[in-house]
Amino acid sequence: MPKAARPRTPGDARPLAGICPAMPAPDPLVVQGPRGGLYCPAGDFWIDPLRSVETALITHAHADHARSGSATYWCAAPGAALLRRRVDPRGRAHLNPVDFGAVHLINGVRCSWHPAGHILGSAQIRLEAEGQVWVVTGDYKRAPDPSCRPFEPVPCDVLVTEATFGLPVYRWPPADAVMDALVAWWRDAAAAGDRAALWAYSLGKTQRILACLAARTDRPGPLWVHRAAAGLCADYAAQGVTLAPFEVFDPATSQPPPGALILTPPAAEDAAWRQALRPQTASASGWMRVRRQRHQRPVDRGFVLSDHADWPALLDTVRASQARTVYVMHSPTDTLARYLREVCGLNAGPVPRLAQA
Numbered sequence: 001m002p003k004a005a006r007p008r009t010p011g012d013a014r015p016l017a018g019i020c021p022a023m024p025a026p027d028p029l030v031v032q033g034p035r036g037g038l039y040c041p042a043g044d045f046w047i048d049p050l051r052s053v054e055t056a057l058i059t060h061a062h063a064d065h066a067r068s069g070s071a072t073y074w075c076a077a078p079g080a081a082l083l084r085r086r087v088d089p090r091g092r093a094h095l096n097p098v099d100f101g102a103v104h105l106i107n108g109v110r111c112s113w114h115p116a117g118h119i120l121g122s123a124q125i126r127l128e129a130e131g132q133v134w135v136v137t138g139d140y141k142r143a144p145d146p147s148c149r150p151f152e153p154v155p156c157d158v159l160v161t162e163a164t165f166g167l168p169v170y171r172w173p174p175a176d177a178v179m180d181a182l183v184a185w186w187r188d189a190a191a192a193g194d195r196a197a198l199w200a201y202s203l204g205k206t207q208r209i210l211a212c213l214a215a216r217t218d219r220p221g222p223l224w225v226h227r228a229a230a231g232l233c234a235d236y237a238a239q240g241v242t243l244a245p246f247e248v249f250d251p252a253t254s255q256p257p258p259g260a261l262i263l264t265p266p267a268a269e270d271a272a273w274r275q276a277l278r279p280q281t282a283s284a285s286g287w288m289r290v291r292r293q294r295h296q297r298p299v300d301r302g303f304v305l306s307d308h309a310d311w312p313a314l315l316d317t318v319r320a321s322q323a324r325t326v327y328v329m330h331s332p333t334d335t336l337a338r339y340l341r342e343v344c345g346l347n348a349g350p351v352p353r354l355a356q357a
């Protein structure tokens with residue numbers, strides 16, 4: 001049976017170790033669907049479904065969380081244009097943008113969206129029904145990012161957390177230091193008369209870097225952004241995010257001069273323009289933290305710049321949530337769940353599965 005939610009305040013977070021005697025897990029308010037995505041039986045809606053459904057609550061507009069074909073979408077308002085561009089450019093679906101923190105009753109479930117700090121409009125989704133409060137984080141990070149609202153801890157009974165980098169080896173250096181190193185690399189390339197090409201995801205990473213560069217006066221040359229990211233940058237600008245000025249890079253026709261920094265999606269790393277311009281190359285990703293991953297990428301430099309939580313941030317987020325039950329998604333191993341069970345005494349594991357398709 002559902003448990004009554006105890007009163008919670010953001011200020012009463014306590015250390016992880018030893019705070020939590022194991023308690024039986026509550027009946028699931030959210031379950032894992034048979035083909036991906038999360039389903040809320042009480043509200044008969046889905047969160048980040050991987051197929052078309054009637055009602056889809058979306059954490060953010062990345063393709064592995066937002067798919068086309070659903071009838072109705074709900075999302076945080078700052079990300080609505082990104083979502084429309086990605087899943088419904090012809091405007092056929094019903095899109096409900098909601099303000100951060102506002103509560104909407106969806107089939108009897110109180111739903112609200114809260115900043116996740118991952119990309120523009122990225123949100124945790126808080127669900128309240130049957131005496132329980134659940135929070136589904138979607139992707140999130142705790143590091144500073146001038147292109148989106150910072151993560152806000154949301155107290156809950158059950159936390160469904162992503163754990164893309166859920167291993168102790170993943171610890172991010174300070175983002176400011178990474179940007180310093182990135183600009184120094186660009187400066188050295190410019191001084192050598194070379195172009196610099198940085199592989200960065202077209203949605204999120206590119207705009208984060210542009211927003212960081214906008215605040216700096218030490219840019220050594222012009223910026224060019226791959227055309228695949230240009231429209232997304234316009235969506236950011238429309239939401240008031242200040243980006244460094246750039247030219248649109250069309251691989252077929254553009255000729256960025258020596259000294260330019262070209263931001264381009266990883267999918268373009270083997271393109272013919274690379275052979276023609278012969279830029280110095282780098283990648284900006286959390287995966288650059290691991291030497292084996294660095295060596296798998298055909299780049300000269302790797303910058304550890306992630307839009308996900310690292311290991312300490314995952315633990316801090318669990319602590320701040322005050323949740324007694326933590327379900328882990330997108331994790332490479334069972335390491336985080338096992339740590340939460342064995343060290344922290346929490347109920348932890350994968351999201352319960354839907355009993356029938």
Ligand SMILES: [Zn+2]
Pocket residue numbers: 060062065118139
């Ligand atoms: Zn994402």
